[in-house]
Amino acid sequence: xxNNSKPIPQVIPIxxxxxxxxxxxxxxxxxxxxxxITIHQHFCKGCEICEEVCPKDVLKMVVAPDRWEGTTVExxxxxxxxxxxxxEYQCPDFAIEVRSLKxxxxxxxxxxxxx
Amino acid sequence: xxxxxEIKREVVFWPGNLVVAEAAIAAGCxxxxxxxxxxxxxxxxxxxxxxxxxxxxxxxxxxxxxxxxAIIGASLTGEKTFTATSGPGFSLxxxxxxxxxxxxxxxxxxxxMRGGPSTGLPTALGQADVMQARWGTHGDRPVVALxxxxxxxxxxxxxxxxxxxxxxxxxxxxxxxEVLGHLSERLExxxxxxxxxxxxxxxxxxxxxxxxxxxxxxxxxxMADYFTGYRWHTTGLNHDYTGFPTTDPAICQAEEERMERKxxxxxxxxxxxxxxxxxxxxxxxxxxxxxxxxxxxxxxDARERGIKAGLLRxxxxxxxxxxxxxxxxxxxxxxxxxxxxLGQMIYEVERVASCSGPVVGVNRxxxxxxxxxxxxRKIEEFA
Amino acid sequence: MAAPYTKYLRMNRMPHMWxxxxxxxxxxxxxxxxxxxxxxxxxxxxxISGIGCTSRAPGYLDMNTLHTTHGRAISFATGIKFSRPDKxxxxxxxxxxxxxxxxxxxxxxxxxxIDITLIIVNNYIYGMTGGQYSPTTPTGARAATTPxxxxxxxxxxxxxxxxxxxxxxxxxxxxxxxxxxxxxxGGLEHxxxxxxxxxxxxxxxxxxxxxxxxxxxxxxxxxxxxxxxxQAAKMSAEELEGKHVIGLLHKxxxxxxxxxxxxxxxxxxxxxx
Numbered sequence: 016x017x018n019n020s021k022p023i024p025q026v027i028p029i030x031x032x033x034x035x036x037x038x039x040x041x042x043x044x045x046x047x048x049x050x051x052i053t054i055h056q057h058f059c060k061g062c063e064i065c066e067e068v069c070p071k072d073v074l075k076m077v078v079a080p081d082r083w084e085g086t087t088v089e090x091x092x093x094x095x096x097x098x099x100x101x102x103e104y105q106c107p108d109f110a111i112e113v114r115s116l117k118x119x120x121x122x123x124x125x126x127x128x129x130x
Numbered sequence: 131x132x133x134x135x136e137i138k139r140e141v142v143f144w145p146g147n148l149v150v151a152e153a154a155i156a157a158g159c160x161x162x163x164x165x166x167x168x169x170x171x172x173x174x175x176x177x178x179x180x181x182x183x184x185x186x187x188x189x190x191x192x193x194x195x196x197x198x199x200a201i202i203g204a205s206l207t208g209e210k211t212f213t214a215t216s217g218p219g220f221s222l223x224x225x226x227x228x229x230x231x232x233x234x235x236x237x238x239x240x241x242x243m244r245g246g247p248s249t250g251l252p253t254a255l256g257q258a259d260v261m262q263a264r265w266g267t268h269g270d271r272p273v274v275a276l277x278x279x280x281x282x283x284x285x286x287x288x289x290x291x292x293x294x295x296x297x298x299x300x301x302x303x304x305x306x307x308e309v310l311g312h313l314s315e316r317l318e319x320x321x322x323x324x325x326x327x328x329x330x331x332x333x334x335x336x337x338x339x340x341x342x343x344x345x346x347x348x349x350x351x352x353m354a355d356y357f358t359g360y361r362w363h364t365t366g367l368n369h370d371y372t373g374f375p376t377t378d379p380a381i382c383q384a385e386e387e388r389m390e391r392k393x394x395x396x397x398x399x400x401x402x403x404x405x406x407x408x409x410x411x412x413x414x415x416x417x418x419x420x421x422x423x424x425x426x427x428x429x430x431d432a433r434e435r436g437i438k439a440g441l442l443r444x445x446x447x448x449x450x451x452x453x454x455x456x457x458x459x460x461x462x463x464x465x466x467x468x469x470x471x472l473g474q475m476i477y478e479v480e481r482v483a484s485c486s487g488p489v490v491g492v493n494r495x496x497x498x499x500x501x502x503x504x505x506x507r508k509i510e511e512f513a
Numbered sequence: 514m515a516a517p518y519t520k521y522l523r524m525n526r527m528p529h530m531w532x533x534x535x536x537x538x539x540x541x542x543x544x545x546x547x548x549x550x551x552x553x554x555x556x557x558x559x560x561i562s563g564i565g566c567t568s569r570a571p572g573y574l575d576m577n578t579l580h581t582t583h584g585r586a587i588s589f590a591t592g593i594k595f596s597r598p599d600k601x602x603x604x605x606x607x608x609x610x611x612x613x614x615x616x617x618x619x620x621x622x623x624x625x626x627i628d629i630t631l632i633i634v635n636n637y638i639y640g641m642t643g644g645q646y647s648p649t650t651p652t653g654a655r656a657a658t659t660p661x662x663x664x665x666x667x668x669x670x671x672x673x674x675x676x677x678x679x680x681x682x683x684x685x686x687x688x689x690x691x692x693x694x695x696x697x698x699g700g701l702e703h704x705x706x707x708x709x710x711x712x713x714x715x716x717x718x719x720x721x722x723x724x725x726x727x728x729x730x731x732x733x734x735x736x737x738x739x740x741x742x743x744q745a746a747k748m749s750a751e752e753l754e755g756k757h758v759i760g761l762l763h764k765x766x767x768x769x770x771x772x773x774x775x776x777x778x779x780x781x782x783x784x785x786x
Contacts, residue, residue, distance in 0.1 A: 053514075058527060062534030067729045084533055103514060104690030107538025108528060112514035161596055182782035187595055187775065192621035196588035199581065199618075203561075203592025206579065211592070229582050356577040356593060357600050359556050363523075363572055365580035374526070374572060 043090040050098050051114040052090050058110035061086030065102035065111055071095040074102060074111075139318040146310040147214075149281050149317065150240055151176035153288035154212055156319075158327050159238075160186030161211040163200035165193055165219060168252040169308040170242035173214035194219040198226035198239075205235045208355035210292050212238035216308075217246045217258050220266070227301055228267030233364045234343070234351065234389070236295035236330050240288070240304045242311040243419075245470075245497045254497025255309045257419055260474035263303055264448050270386055272393035274400055275303040275448040277418040281315040286325065287445065293328040294400060298392050299350050305447060307470070309420040309499060333360060342373040349391045393449055402445040403454050407433065411440025413509050414462035416455065416479050418444045421468050421500050428505035437513045447475070452482040459483025464512035468492035468500050488512070515694075516549035518542065523575045530569060534728025536687035536713030540634055541570050543685075543693035543711075544605070550698055558601045561590045563615060565607035566641045566715075567634040584614030587622045590629050598628070598772035601701070608635040609647040612668050616648075622706050623677035627771035630700045630707045633670055636715035644718030655722040674708040675763045681707035682763040687714060688736030692759070699761060704770050712739070712757060 043052045052073070061084040066074045073096045079087040088111065090096075098115035144152070151173050154162070162177040164170075174190065181188040187204070191197040194215055201211035215223065220241045230237055245251025246258035259266075263275045274294055278287040288304055295302040333340050333352045342362045343351045351371075354360030367375035368382045376382065393400060407429060408414070417425035422443045432439035442458050444451050459465055459479070464487040467476040473491045480489045492508050494500045522545075531537050548558065558576040562568035564583035571578035581589045586604045594602040611619050611633045622629065638656060639645040646656035649667045656663060675682045681703040685693035693711055700707030714720065714731040725731040735757075742760035745753055 060528070060533035062728055064534055064729060064732070100515060104542070104694075105539060105687075107531065107535055107542070108533075109518050109522065109538070109542060112518070114514055161592070163592060179782070182775075182779040183786040185779055185783065189591070189595055191588060191591070192617055195585060196591070196618055196621070199585045199588030200592035200595070203579075203589035203594075204596040205592075206577075207593055207596040209596050225582055226585065356559055357557060357597055361555060361576050361578070363578040363580070365572070366582055367580070 041089075043093050045093050045096065049116045050093075050096050051116070052093070052096060053112045053114075054088060054090070055110045056082060056087050058108045059087045060084045060108050060110075061088070062107065064105050064107065068101045068105045070099065070101070071097060137321045137324065139321055141316065141318050143314055143316050144281065145172070145312055145314045146281055146284055146306060147172035147242065147312070148176055149284045150214070150288050150304065150306070150311075151180065152319070153285040154238070154292070155180055155184060155186075156322065157210065157289040157292035159210045159212055159292060160184065161201065161204040161209040162186070162213065163189045163191050163197040163204070163211070164213045165191055165197045165215070167194070167216045167219045169244055169311050170214040170216050170219075170240065172311070173240060173242070194222040195226060198223040198230070201237045202226065202230050202235050205237050206356050210236070210296070212240060212292070214240040214242065216242050216244045216252070217250060217256065217262075218248065220259055220262060224262075224267040228269060228271065229366045230301045231267070231271035231389070232269075232366055234299040234353070235301070236299055236353075237301045238288075238291045238295050238304060239301055240306070243305060243307040245495060251497040253308065255307050255420065255470050255499055256495065256497065257307060257421060257470040257474070259305065260447065260469070260471065261477075263305060270390070272300065272390050273303070273448040274298070274300065274393060274446065275305050276402075277305050277445060277447040279310070279419055279422045279443060279445075281310070281313075282317040283445065284310065285317065286320065289325055289327070293326070296328050296330045297350065297399070298396065299330055299353055300392065303448075305419070307419050337361070341371045343369065343371040343385065345371065345388055349388050349395060397449065400446055401449065401451055403451040404441070404443040404445065405454060405458075406441040406443065408440035408442060408458050408461070410438055411458065411462055412438040413440070413512055414458040414465040414483075414485070415439060415441045415468070415505065415509070416444070416458070416465060416475070417441065417468050418447055418475070421470055424500050424502045425468055425505050427502035428509060431502060431506050432509045432513070435510070437509055439509050450478045450482065455479055455483045459485035463487040465489045466492060466505065466508050466512070468505050468508075470494055470500060516546045518545055521545045521548060521555065521574055521576075523573055526573050529573050531566060532717045534714070534716060535566070536636065536711075536715075536732065537567055537570065537634055539687045539690050540632065540693060540711045540713060541573070541605075543690050544603070544632060544697050545574070546694045547698040547701055550694070551701060553601055558603065559590070559593050561586045561593070561602070561604050563606050563610040564641070565610050565639065567605055567607040568610060570605050584610050584616075585618060586610070587615060587618040587629070587631065591622065591625075591627055594627055594629050595772060595775070602629045603701070604629060604631045606631065606633055607640070608633060608637065608649040608670065609639045612648045612670060612673065619674070620677035623674050623679035623708065625771045626678065626680055626705045626768050628704050628706070630697070630703075631709070632697060632700075633708065633710045634713050635670055635710050636713040636719060637667075638715050638719040640715045640718045644722060650719075654719070656719070657722075670710045671708070671762050674710075678768075679708045679763070680705035680765040680768040683708070683761045684710045684712065684757060684759045686712035686735055686739050686757070686759060688732050688739070696761060699764075703764065703766070705766075705768055712759075
């Protein structure tokens, strides 16, 4: 069960209220390169809804003292993810995005066929 | 040879409410939202007929508060908008009037005043809203209230109300009363070439540089119309130049003081009054609206009897013409303030006039106009 | 991802101010996905709100946004839409804002059938102001102003809208963001007054006072009380007791939209004069 995680630290311009907090987005890519989970850790408030709704145990809340609420979400089983998108639909904080390159390709082809 | 172009004016015999409605249309208003309330309803009747004729929109809302909300919304899309009401409706609208003042949206509120308080005397005269006009909503905000006395003045002051609302980015009141609303007078309708129509300052910068309360180019910020690419936010919460909420006391203070300056720094454009026989006056009369018509007769009668009376007639009730009142007050030995209420404007006169003698009222409620004779008797009492 | 969310967000105002786990974020996201699915330009969108936690939403969205007075958002939206009928006008409001102080504006907008979409976030409480009970707080529940238990009967908001004449009425909940997006999209597409009631979790104010302090527990509690309209059709009144029916509850495309009806008034008036 290999896991291809590439943390990409990004310093995004911050409003004054969040001065001092380190801003990072973390992208996790599946071994076959087809599914990408992006977590905007500076938006995550540690509510645990995503971990709860995920049917495949992909996500886990971890302690993170320098984050907004002291916790954040991490991808722990990337290759379990089947891009059901429940975490994205149910996250209230715009903190998690899931991309399935296979689905995107299919959508593009469908559009071409119709248009 | 006379080279001046002769302007042909239409001569009409109209009641005051009709004059207000037609003047609004002449001012470029194409959106009215209102709620029926005596004695202002005829304004709504006329607008409901005339606005669709000129391609405008009329809507009777479910209550006074909604009417105020609707005209603010429509103004945000760039329209010149107004509503018409009377005392109780004016009371209901106060929260949204404060909102319009604070987010700085042009609009006109016509209040055809009636007897109060509460339901009061719906079909009769009152000058009940002097202080409500100034202080009716919580918090501090500048106020402009126009108080014409004759129907040709009603016409031009209604147009002026729209102009002032636009250039100052604020709600402006036209305060008339039931008598002016319902009486008919002969008047000549001014030709459009005789007056200017003014517009709100629109953005001079592209959307990515625009801020809705940017006062770097003047105390009246530029206002972008909705749906023109300027996607801005505003709120009734105290806000800064970005339109977003702030609790910073220094910013709150600076912004509210800037709003006050919109009026105090533009007094020359706003203030209007009539001084009748005040140069050598020994008794000063201060009166506005339909009451001032009786005051004018009383002053003339007094002069015929050898009493040097003079009349100061505010045409802008707010901001109160302080300098003119002080000039009169320092000259005369007594000031008389006839009002169709138990004394409201008199407090302003007392406050600013610096009169060495008494400031007294002639007060009548109950819906009956104050007769010239009553004012004359008061003048004679102090002569 | 289902939508390029950042295209619709005012990124310099994020992260938003709602509590961790608050359902408002889920509902706003569903609304953004619906906007994206319809490919509407943000220049043509106006989002208006009143007062409350829900009413903070417009500040975070990059469109023509207006945060108005308590309960009155619909009247401002009416002025905006009636003046510019070709634009998209959306109101997002809480249960107190829309059905208590704003009740009159709600029922008249339904009756008028003006093409505005109203999303009512029903979290059964006045959240922002400290947890006072609202017209949708369940009977018996505890709130800041019902410490001995609520004696009021709550509104059925969807029934209220339907009874007042709304031509599109739907109910969704935060347990299913997918369904919410679909219901909101249907309302946006509908040419008339559309009301989407979105059942939501305020665990901070409602939940904590009613032994449902965890957001997941409260969302679970709400989800378990919902029953899909198709299933509900097969159930008896007793079985439906205490349940919230979700889905598209009512749609009437035959009703004339208000601005279109007024265009005909303008035509008649101009022909006559």
